[in-house]
Amino acid sequence: DCEQSSRQVKCTHGQAAMVKICCIGSGYVGGPSMAVIALKCPAIEVAVVDVSRPRIDAWNSDRLPVLEPGLDAVVRACRGRNLSFSADVDRHVADADIVFVSVNTPTKARGLGAGRAADLAYWESAARVVAAASRSGKNKIVVEKSAVPVRTAEAMERMLLAHSGGGGATFQVLSNPEFFSEGTAVRDLLCPDRVLIGGRDTDAGRSAVRALRDVYAHWVPEDRIVTTSLCSAELSKLAANALLAQRVSSVNAISALCEATGADVSDVARAVGWDDRVGDGFLNAGVGFGGSSFQKDVLRLAYACECNGLPEAADYWRQVVAVNEYQKSRFVRRVVSSMFSTVAGKKVAVLGFAFKKGVGDTRESPAVDVCRGLLGDRAHVSVYDPAVSEKQIRRDTASPAAAKAQAHQQVLVARDAYEAAEGAHGLCVLTDWDEFRTLDYRRIFDGMQRPAFVFDGRGVVDVGKVREIGFVVYSVGKPLDPWLKGLPAVA
Ligand SMILES: NC(=O)c1ccc[n+]([C@@H]2O[C@H](COP(=O)([O-])OP(=O)(O)OC[C@H]3O[C@@H](n4cnc5c(N)ncnc54)[C@H](O)[C@@H]3O)[C@@H](O)[C@H]2O)c1
Numbered sequence: 001d002c003e004q005s006s007r008q009v010k011c012t013h014g015q016a017a018m019v020k021i022c023c024i025g026s027g028y029v030g031g032p033s034m035a036v037i038a039l040k041c042p043a044i045e046v047a048v049v050d051v052s053r054p055r056i057d058a059w060n061s062d063r064l065p066v067l068e069p070g071l072d073a074v075v076r077a078c079r080g081r082n083l084s085f086s087a088d089v090d091r092h093v094a095d096a097d098i099v100f101v102s103v104n105t106p107t108k109a110r111g112l113g114a115g116r117a118a119d120l121a122y123w124e125s126a127a128r129v130v131a132a133a134s135r136s137g138k139n140k141i142v143v144e145k146s147a148v149p150v151r152t153a154e155a156m157e158r159m160l161l162a163h164s165g166g167g168g169a170t171f172q173v174l175s176n177p178e179f180f181s182e183g184t185a186v187r188d189l190l191c192p193d194r195v196l197i198g199g200r201d202t203d204a205g206r207s208a209v210r211a212l213r214d215v216y217a218h219w220v221p222e223d224r225i226v227t228t229s230l231c232s233a234e235l236s237k238l239a240a241n242a243l244l245a246q247r248v249s250s251v252n253a254i255s256a257l258c259e260a261t262g263a264d265v266s267d268v269a270r271a272v273g274w275d276d277r278v279g280d281g282f283l284n285a286g287v288g289f290g291g292s293s294f295q296k297d298v299l300r301l302a303y304a305c306e307c308n309g310l311p312e313a314a315d316y317w318r319q320v321v322a323v324n325e326y327q328k329s330r331f332v333r334r335v336v337s338s339m340f341s342t343v344a345g346k347k348v349a350v351l352g353f354a355f356k357k358g359v360g361d362t363r364e365s366p367a368v369d370v371c372r373g374l375l376g377d378r379a380h381v382s383v384y385d386p387a388v389s390e391k392q393i394r395r396d397t398a399s400p401a402a403a404k405a406q407a408h409q410q411v412l413v414a415r416d417a418y419e420a421a422e423g424a425h426g427l428c429v430l431t432d433w434d435e436f437r438t439l440d441y442r443r444i445f446d447g448m449q450r451p452a453f454v455f456d457g458r459g460v461v462d463v464g465k466v467r468e469i470g471f472v473v474y475s476v477g478k479p480l481d482p483w484l485k486g487l488p489a490v491a
């Protein structure tokens with residue numbers, strides 16, 4: 001129905017006037033988002049450029065650098081038609097009418113704001129390329145797609161203005177943050193909840209917004225294209241992720257109280273989510289949120305508050321991350337205290353290492369912290385994840401050089417859940433992969449030590465069933481197994 005309404009929209013708007021798009025940055029966002037524009041707008045030429053030659057080569061090969069369901073088919077349909085990938089950044093930027101900037105904006109590792117602020121070095125290098133392209137004399141719309149601090153668009157405007165003397169080109173800067181989720185990027189891009197465009201409230205600004213709106217209107221219904229000011233759009237990206245992360249931390253904080261009181265967090269979440277005002281999404285309690293964005297964006301929001309003299313607001317957001325840390329360490333403490341306060345030399349199976357099901361990404365995955373916690377207590381962990389490579393698991397669990405050899409022995413990477421659990425004392429479920437719901441837990445139980453423990457950090461195990469088999473079960477936010485009550489605590 002997305003497509004049907006977009007056809008109607010096209011009648012009102014007519015064909016988009018702009019014909020050449022260039023996107024700087026062919027990463028996780030730039031590649032898929034431009035491929036979908038090319039697919040839906042055959043009359044627009046889309047060039048995706050990158051300074052990384054291997055990345056561009058991969059986009060031009062049969063093994064794309066980004067794995068997303070449906071992406072291969074989209075790229076195959078338009079590569080060589082109106083979609084190209086190139087390392088010739090300057091030429092394509094100079095030629096383009098609309099330039100998307102989709103470069104990485106990692107967190108600063110050192111200096112002012114280290115660990116919280118965005119490192120804008122890549123963003124600035126891209127801005128300078130756009131500025132230099134002003135020599136071509138072609139007017140451009142510059143679209144900020146990367147997640148950036150509020151008012152970065154204004155900085156971009158100043159940079160462009162400072163360079164625009166020579167060629168006489170004019171620029172309009174827009175903010176158009178991306179909201180897709182990993183694992184469903186193509187689906188989300190084809191049928192987005194909303195497309196957000198921020199721009200200046202001037203004639204030139206409004207006309208630039210209209211031009212970008214016309215691109216999306218090829219397939220996105222008009223009422224889902226939302227326009228705001230520049231800085232509202234920038235802040236909305238951070239706010240959206242912060243509010244989602246806050247929901248997860250809220251339900252996780254409730255899960256701790258559920259365990260202490262005997263309430264069941266799934267029942268509480270269902271009962272609360274039934275209220276339309278609250279809604280039922282993003283209320284799954286678990287071992288914590290992960291992924292490349294949530295923690296980063298919450299800390300950036302807190303940093304923005306701090307920089308604007310709002311320490312109370314900054315503290316509020318920081319607490320969302322603090323609860324997430326608490327949830328991960330609470331899980332590790334529960335594993336250790338349940339297993340008689342020591343896991344030294346014991347084998348603990350870990351099912352799931354990715355930060356969520358459907359992806360092979362381990363960035364900020366709670367499984368990494370849980371494994372590190374268990375390894376720190378000298379457990380032997382045996383990890384199985386259907387999508388994460390052994391190399392990645394070893395990289396993420398590696399300890400400082402001195403302890404490397406020992407760490408290698410402490411980490412096993414298994415080919416399936418049964419191999420991971422063979423001879424283990426405990427089993428931790430840390431990613432919500434569907435296959436963990438339907439495992440033969442009887443077979444797993446038969447191969448494990450006694451007592452055999454299951455620690456479910458994702459609410460995927462049928463607690464009643466596995467308890468019947470004979471497991472001692474802990475599931476985040478569920479009433480505590482009587483067996484676990486009254487054991488000495490660890491801190
Ligand atoms: N990954 C996600 O799921 C996601 C979702 C929404 C928004 N975002 C945001 O989108 C932005 C991009 O993220 P990503 O995951 O695509 O990053 P990425 O690291 O996968 O890709 C960025 C690419 O930009 C290239 N690059 C850097 N500077 C360049 C320059 N001056 N000229 C040409 N190429 C340059 C890099 O070589 C790299 O290939 C970030 O701000 C991120 O926070 C990410």
Ligand SMILES: O=c1ccn([C@@H]2O[C@H](COP(=O)(O)OP(=O)(O)O[C@H]3O[C@H](CO)[C@@H](O)[C@H](O)[C@H]3O)[C@@H](O)[C@H]2O)c(=O)[nH]1
Nearest residue numbers: 178179180181182282283284286288289290291293355356
């Ligand atoms: O009820 C829930 C929902 C999610 N999670 C966890 O939260 C994390 C993030 O999940 P998700 O939001 O699905 O993944 P991302 O791909 O990181 O997507 C987020 O980050 C993207 C990049 O900024 C945004 O574009 C998306 O809108 C935003 O959802 C994962 O570890 C999930 O396991 C929970 O613990 N409980």
